[in-house]
Amino acid sequence: MNLPTQMTAMTIQQYGKTPVQKQTVAMPMWGDDDVLVQVHSASINPLDFKIKNGDLKLILPFHFPLILGNDFAGVVAAVGKNVKNFAVGDEVFARTDTLRTGAFGQFIAIKAAHLAQKPSNLDFNESASLPLVALTAMQAFEKMGLKSGSKVLIHAGTGGLGGIAIQIAKILGLHVATTVSTANTAWVKTLGADEVIDYKKENFNEKLKDFDGVLDTLGGDTLLKSFEILKQGGKIISVAGMPTAQFADEWGLAWWKKMIFSLISAKIHKTARKYGASYEFLFMQPSGKRLESIKIWAEQGKLTPVIDQIFTFDNTQKALEYSESGRAKGKIIVKIQSVE
Ligand SMILES: NC(=O)c1ccc[n+]([C@@H]2O[C@H](COP(=O)([O-])OP(=O)(O)OC[C@H]3O[C@@H](n4cnc5c(N)ncnc54)[C@H](OP(=O)(O)O)[C@@H]3O)[C@@H](O)[C@H]2O)c1
Incomplete structure (x- = not known):
């Protein structure tokens, strides 16, 4: 043209x-x-x-x-x-x-x-x-270091990210729990969720235990409560919670931004220590290489928009x-x- x-x-x-x-x-x-x-x-x-x-x-x-x-x-x-x-x-x-x-x-x-x-x-x-949601899910699960059979909680399974993260978690052989509102409990099972928590009626932190990882898409109290379901050494990757000092270092941000992130994530790190778990903030990165896997999964019918x-x-x-x-x-x- x-x-x-x-x-x-x-x-x-x-x-x-x-x-x-x-x-x-x-x-x-x-x-x-x-x-x-x-x-x-x-x-x-x-x-x-x-x-x-x-x-x-x-x-x-x-x-x-x-x-x-x-x-x-x-x-x-x-x-x-x-x-x-x-x-x-x-x-x-x-x-x-x-x-x-x-x-x-x-x-x-x-x-x-x-x-x-x-x-x-x-x-x-x-x-x-x-692209953005599938790359986010892949990068989050890589950071969690999960193996086939590991248990992961994905918050907000009906969200743009959640619906794709559930499918990618199943492709990776993970056991998936997710939180959704009442009308969508059956629907997320069709995406592959093994356990569905209706967040309008149930407290996920009272129903789930011994999880290896959590993909936190909500931040706030939900993020803090998520530590309760982890086994020792479990990991929360948040895409909606507070950035950390480690994140500032990885991104080469100014020292004063690192100080701010260190302060605003202090409560989360304290909670992580209490449960023998760890916390990381993820801001996803573009990657053509990873998109090639996403393309193949879509063509194989394993990943549906x-x-x-x-x-x-x-x-x-x-x-x-x-x-x-x-x-x-x-x-x-x-x-x-x-x-x-
Ligand atoms: N840092 C990064 O690299 C990165 C990458 C991707 C996404 N994100 C962030 O991740 C978050 C989610 O993204 P998204 O695209 O999935 O957003 P989204 O599509 O707007 O999420 C909306 C969904 O969240 C559900 N929801 C709301 N409150 C909930 C709760 N308390 N428990 C369970 N589900 C709940 C809603 O279900 P109901 O209407 O039924 O309640 C709705 O289906 C956003 O904050 C986004 O910015 C960050």
């Missing part, structure tokens, strides 16, 4: 509650190791509204205007001169480079190392629903608000406006 010089994207000019704006912006710049992708579908993650609201300012230094969107599927439109494994026309999917968001735009540039061919049996909407609703490009703000309601069952998709 002849590449346009401008494109349409959903942007923010500053952090806050003001809605995203549909704007005409310059095409993304792509370098020698990058691929330019024409985006067909994007998926929403709570990360999008957290970035928009400025909740992640301490971790992610963005510049404005900022195009939001962290997950996409589309077609390769151009490749940098060092890129050997992708060609124009390839159908691909990815979680964006961490500081190069922009899935809510007609084109996006991404490092080739973060991209993969999309699953051949899935459409663009289904493919866009997978879970989609709640599909929004038009013009309704991206509504899609973000629906995500922020915290009530989605599976993933929310935005169909990106096609290029004229």
Whole structure:
């Protein structure tokens, strides 16, 4: 295709509650190791509204205007001169480079190392629903160091992350418990959950014991209570709790941020010590290599996308608000406006 010089994207000019704006912006710049992708579908993650609201300012230094969107599927439109494994026309999917968001735009540039061919049996909407949550689940289970047969609790099994994490845990041979509200107890069993706790009626910390790991997607009191179900040496990986000093070191953050994270995670570490367990905060990383496993699992029928609703490009703000309601069952998709 002849590449346009401008494109349409959903942007923010500053952090806050003001809605995203549909704007005409310059095409993304792509370098020698990058691929330019024409985006067909994007998926929403709570990360999008957290970035928009400025909740992640301490971790992610963005510049404005900022195009939001962290997950996409589309077609390769151009490749940098060092890129050997992708060609124009390839159908691909990815979680964006961490500081190069922009899935809510007609084109996006991404490092080739973060991209993969999309699953051949899935459409663009289904493919866009997978990268961020599937990579998060894989990285969380790796950090837990679990073996086949290990017991893991996944909080919020009906969430965008939970529904995929349950399936990946089963692929890895884990015994899975999950927490959901009353209406969804039967449904999460179809995803593979072995034990289902109705969080509206039961206390998971009174029903579960001797677990090896917990994937905490809720933080707060739920995270603290989760230590009670672990065996000695068990591990909680949280994607919604407090970052730690260790996380600040891994990310090379300033000393004062490390101090803040050390203070705000002190109570969690104290609780972990009390139960002979450990705690780590995870912020997932893009990875084309891991996406190749996700593609294979999808093609083998072992990993099935879970989609709640599909929004038009013009309704991206509504899609973000629906995500922020915290009530989605599976993933929310935005169909990106096609290029004229
Ligand atoms: N750090 C990272 O790298 C990373 C990566 C991925 C996700 N995350 C974070 O992980 C969290 C979850 O993400 P997500 O995409 O799954 O969010 P989501 O799709 O918005 O989660 C919504 C789901 O959570 C369920 N839920 C709400 N309260 C619950 C409770 N107390 N117990 C059990 N289930 C509950 C809701 O079920 P009901 O409506 O039935 O209550 C709903 O289905 C977010 O905070 C996100 O930012 C972080």
